[in-house]
Amino acid sequence: MGLNLTRSDARATAVLPVGASGEPRPRRNILALAVAVAMAAALFVVLPIGLAGQPYWLSVATNANALSVGALGLWLMFSIGRIDIGQAAFAAVGGYTTAILTTRYGLSFWLCLPLSATAAAALAAVIGVPILRLRGVYFSMITLILTEVTRLALLNGGALTNGAAGITGIPEAALLDTPLRFYLLSAALALFAALLTWRISASRIGSVFRSMRQNEALAASLGIDVTRYRVIAFALASGLGGLAGGFLAQSQQNIFPATYTISDSISFMLYCFLGGLDYVLGPLVGAYLLVFAFELLDALQRYQALLYGILMIAVILLVPNGLLSLGRSRTRR
C-alpha cells in the first residue's frame, strides 16, 4: 500500500493537479513522507549496519546507488513518453567532466560533482532543442546514435580526452577515504535523485509531463509549451545521468571512451522498467535487484548480458508494468 503514493497516476488526464486524481493531497503527502523516511532509513541505517565490515558488498551497494541516480533521471524521460537510449552518453559527459577537472586543473571532487551534472544538463539542453523534435522511434534512434557519437567524440578528443587510453589516476577526494564514506555519499545522491524525481512528478510539471506522454499535440493545444517542457525533462534527466557519471568516475578513479556504450544505455532502461515505469521508486528497485542479483549469483556472472536480454523480453511480456505493479494489483484487487 505504501507504494501507491509514489505511483504517478498513469490515468491522470491532461493537466489535472495531482491531488484531484487518486488520493486527496494531504494523505498522499503523508504517505510520501513515510516512504521517504523508510527509504532514508534503509539507505543510511539498515544497509550500512547490515554490510558493516564487508567493504566489497558496500561497494556493490554504492554502485547500485550510483546507477539508480542515472536510472531515476531516465525515468523522467519515460514519464514524458520518450524512450531515451542516450543516458550512457550523459554519464560519460559527467564522468569526463570530473576526470578532466580533477586531473588537469586540480579542482576538488566536491566541486566537480555538481559541475558534472551541470555540464551534462547544459549539453542536453543545447542538443535537446533540435533532437526532441523527433518523436517515438525517431527519438530512440537519434539517442542511440548520440551514445555512439559521444564515444567517438571522446575517442577523437585529442589531448583533452586522451583518446582510447582514457583518463586514469583520478586523485582520491577529500573525506572520501573509506568504502563506507563512498557508500554514504552514493546513498545521499540516490535519496536526492529519488526525492527530486518524486517532487517533480507530484508537482504540476509532473502532470504536464504525463499529459505530454498521452498526447503531445493535445497538451500543446491546451497552452502547454511542450517544446520548453520536453527540454526541461531532457536536461533534468541527463543532469542526473551526468551526476551518476561524475560519481562513478571518482569511485573507479578512471574513465575511458569504452566505459559507456549503448549497452549501458540499455541497462539504465532495464533498471527503470524492471521496477516499473509508473513508480518513482521503480528505477531504484530495478537497479538494486539487478546489481545485487548478479553479485549474489556468482556463477551467473558469465551469463549476465544474456540474462539481461532474456529478462528484458520476459518483463515486457509477463509484467509489462514492472515488478512494483505486482504488489499493487494484490492489495487493490
Added chain:
Amino acid sequence: MQQILFNGLVLSASYAVIALGITLIFSIMNILNFAHGQMFMVGGFAAYYVYGRFHLPFVVGLIVATIGVGAIGVLFEILFFRRVRRAANREENSILLAVGTALLLENLALFAFGEKERGVPDVVDGVLRVGSAYLPAGRILILAVSVALIAALLLFVQGTKIGRAMRAVAQDREVTLLMGVDIDRISAIGFGIGAGLAGLAGALLVTLSGVSAGMGTTITTKAFVMIMIGGAGVVAGSLLGAVVLGFAEAIGYALLPGSVTYLMIFLALIVFLIVRPQGIMGKPWG
C-alpha cells in the same frame, strides 16, 4: 577518385539490402527492428560456417543465411511481437521489446561463436582494372547480387498478391483486416523477409569485412542512419539513404582517419535532422 566511387557503389548496394529489410519491417509492422544488425551478424556466421568451414558452395551459404535468419524473424514475430501488439498497452513496449531481442541475439551469438572475428576466403578471384580503379571480382559479385536482389524484392512487393497485401497493411492495418487479409500471416511473412534480407546482407559482406559477434550494434546504427536520412518507412527513401551513407563512408574512409568518418557522418545527420526531421522523402508529421 574512381576507386572511391566504385567503393561507394558497392557499399551503397549492400547497405540498400540492409535498409530495405528494416524498412519493410518498419512499414508493415510499425516496429523498429533494433536487432537488424544482430540478424546481419547471424547471417554472416551462417555463411562463415557453410562456406568457410564446411567448404560448401557460397550460394548455399547465402541461402542458409537467408532462410535461417528469416526463420528467426518469423519466430520473433510469433513469440514476442504479436503478443505485445495484441496486449496494446504502451507503445513504448514494442520498442523496448525490439531492444531486448537485439540484446538476446547478440549474447546468444557471443556464446555460440565466441568473440573472435572470422573471415572467409575469396569467393571469386581476379581484379578488373578500369581507369585508375581496381575492381576486385568479389566486390563486383556483391554489387551484382545486391542489385539483383533489390530489383527482385521491389518486383515482389509491387507485383504479387502477398506483396500487395503487405503494402495494404502498411497503409492501413484495420481496413486491410476488413478486406479479409490474414494480418498475422502477412506480418510474419514481412518480418521473415525483412530479417532474411538482413541475414543475406550479412552473408554477402562476410567476404568483404568478416564477421564477429559484437558487430551488430554498428550495423543497426548504420541502418538507423540510412532510414533517418531517407525517411523511415519509405522504400525509395531507404534506398536513397543507403546511397548517401555508402558514398559518405567511402569518401570519408579515403580522406579521414578511422573513426572520425562516422563521427562526422553522425554530426552531419544531427544537423540535417534539424532542417528536415522527417528525412528526405518522409512525410512530415502532425
